[in-house]
Amino acid sequence: xxxIETKNLTYTYPGAxxxxxxxxxxxxxxxxxxxxxGPSGCGKTTLCRTFNGLVPHFYQGEIKGEINVAGLNxxxxxxxxxxxxxxxxxxxxxxxxxxLSIEKDVAFGLENNGVSRVEMRKKVDWALNQTGIYxxxxxxxxxxxxxxxxRVAIASVLAMEPDIIVLDEPTSFLDxxxxxxxxxxxxxxxxEQGITVVLVEHRLDLTAKxxxxxxxxxxxxxxxxxxxxxxxxxDETRLIGVGIPKATLLYEMLKKEGLNLKGKIPLSSEELADxxxxxxxx
Amino acid sequence: MIEAVDVHYSYPSxxxxxxxxxxxxxxxxxxxxxxxxGAGKSTFVKHFNGLLKPSYxxxxxxxxETTKCSVAALARNVGFVFQNPDHQLxxxxxxxxxxxxxxxxxFEQAVIEQRIDWxxxxxxxxxxxKTSPFLLSGGERKRVALASVLAWDPKTLILDEPTxxxxxxxxxxxxxxxxxxxxxxKTVVTVTHDVEFVAECNPRVVIMKEGKILADGEGxxxxxxxxxxxxxxxxLPQVAQVFTxxxxxxxxKDIIDIYEAKALxxxxxxxxxx
Numbered sequence: 001x002x003x004i005e006t007k008n009l010t011y012t013y014p015g016a017x018x019x020x021x022x023x024x025x026x027x028x029x030x031x032x033x034x035x036x037x038g039p040s041g042c043g044k045t046t047l048c049r050t051f052n053g054l055v056p057h058f059y060q061g062e063i064k065g066e067i068n069v070a071g072l073n074x075x076x077x078x079x080x081x082x083x084x085x086x087x088x089x090x091x092x093x094x095x096x097x098x099x100l101s102i103e104k105d106v107a108f109g110l111e112n113n114g115v116s117r118v119e120m121r122k123k124v125d126w127a128l129n130q131t132g133i134y135x136x137x138x139x140x141x142x143x144x145x146x147x148x149x150x151r152v153a154i155a156s157v158l159a160m161e162p163d164i165i166v167l168d169e170p171t172s173f174l175d176x177x178x179x180x181x182x183x184x185x186x187x188x189x190x191x192e193q194g195i196t197v198v199l200v201e202h203r204l205d206l207t208a209k210x211x212x213x214x215x216x217x218x219x220x221x222x223x224x225x226x227x228x229x230x231x232x233x234x235d236e237t238r239l240i241g242v243g244i245p246k247a248t249l250l251y252e253m254l255k256k257e258g259l260n261l262k263g264k265i266p267l268s269s270e271e272l273a274d275x276x277x278x279x280x281x282x
Numbered sequence: 283m284i285e286a287v288d289v290h291y292s293y294p295s296x297x298x299x300x301x302x303x304x305x306x307x308x309x310x311x312x313x314x315x316x317x318x319x320g321a322g323k324s325t326f327v328k329h330f331n332g333l334l335k336p337s338y339x340x341x342x343x344x345x346x347e348t349t350k351c352s353v354a355a356l357a358r359n360v361g362f363v364f365q366n367p368d369h370q371l372x373x374x375x376x377x378x379x380x381x382x383x384x385x386x387x388x389f390e391q392a393v394i395e396q397r398i399d400w401x402x403x404x405x406x407x408x409x410x411x412k413t414s415p416f417l418l419s420g421g422e423r424k425r426v427a428l429a430s431v432l433a434w435d436p437k438t439l440i441l442d443e444p445t446x447x448x449x450x451x452x453x454x455x456x457x458x459x460x461x462x463x464x465x466x467x468k469t470v471v472t473v474t475h476d477v478e479f480v481a482e483c484n485p486r487v488v489i490m491k492e493g494k495i496l497a498d499g500e501g502x503x504x505x506x507x508x509x510x511x512x513x514x515x516x517x518l519p520q521v522a523q524v525f526t527x528x529x530x531x532x533x534x535k536d537i538i539d540i541y542e543a544k545a546l547x548x549x550x551x552x553x554x555x556x
Binding site: 013015016038039041092145146147169172173174176177178179180202205242243244245246247250253254257268269270273276277280281 | 317318319320365366417418419420421422425443446447448449450451452453475476477478481512514515516517519520521523524527528530531540543544547548550551554
């Protein structure tokens, strides 16, 4: 069953002359790990804002078409109702954290929903453990590293036990190793807890390997959609300015030169190295 | 020329962010400063235009100590583009944002017009000339911040995380622009986590950790050293990862460039008659 479905969704910000997303029809199944990419300004962030109703309820503007998330029509529901189903994590965790301690930040959403103390303790501890920050729960979110801050932001969303987590370039402020660890946390939540993940990213070299459903947007529209191995090896994708992972690109270059590589199109350096070792040892 | 000698810096909170950093950057160099979050990279580069002054030690820009100049005087020569564009943008239109510094520096109106056109075009922002920067996407706002600094043509450019939110095409343009600046003898210093971008540009790479410089060398040498990168919280670029695995075939490990990678693999195929 689709957990997110849009039909011909078109939206224009107030005061803008052009729509930011145009005729977007997508279907995301429950438990999927979906990656959305596309040139800057293509409408990725706007599309994510429709999933919990921030667009149009907070941003106003004009929306047309249909959208259904977790069985609810977001156009009829308040953002606070959608927040129980959809958690949003942004680029810069600093914009999202405010409490005096990490665990208070993580508990905030539950307090607002009137969850009992015992239940809250359980959910907060679970979220802290899932994101690997249980041991630092009493520290201030403002004295920890950027990577840890982003884990706090994810834990805060996770404590609400949403059906869907939407992450908008969650690691762009992080060093590469911290970024990789965040992606591993998200991947684990998807695999082990079955939470549907929608990840917006430019850096496919770090993320393409986690997904089998890639959506490429351009100028407000969905241009390509499917298995990243197919989408990323097409010339058209490269032409609209999508950053193809170097491993995929090198594979394509070698194939063109007639090197006989066996197996599926690689998305990571491990996959390419395996194929090259196999081909060059033969 | 930027010369830092034994620079220490403590924030008012008493956190010592820099613990004795010495580095010299010659005119025309392109330097990428990398390292873990909290290593002191941004704190260090904020000394280059006098935004921060050392608690101990000295920073000289073209032979003059930053403590002896105003930030305004330094800014003409050292342009700084912040990590978060929202710390920088305030005008009602993209055009006014770019015009602001140009007016402050006393350029003539005709020159201002010309520089605005040039910067808008360079950063693919012409269509947003009259738009409020706050209606633009994160990646676009970042380019407006960059355009507003490039417009006055500073001799040295400091870019704090310039590739955040930028797609591949914009990164490629940025790379070409930096190369062009170098041919004009200008200096570019960037703080970045983007290993793939650094691998494509192959600048001098300086690694910082806990307020000190841990390594300084050619991109090709630094970005292919797994032990060094691991302690610095950096991962190898994908091409380097592949060649680390392939070293058992007798191939060199220090490869970061995709075209070099292709040439080596095809040569190996030739030798083995595959």
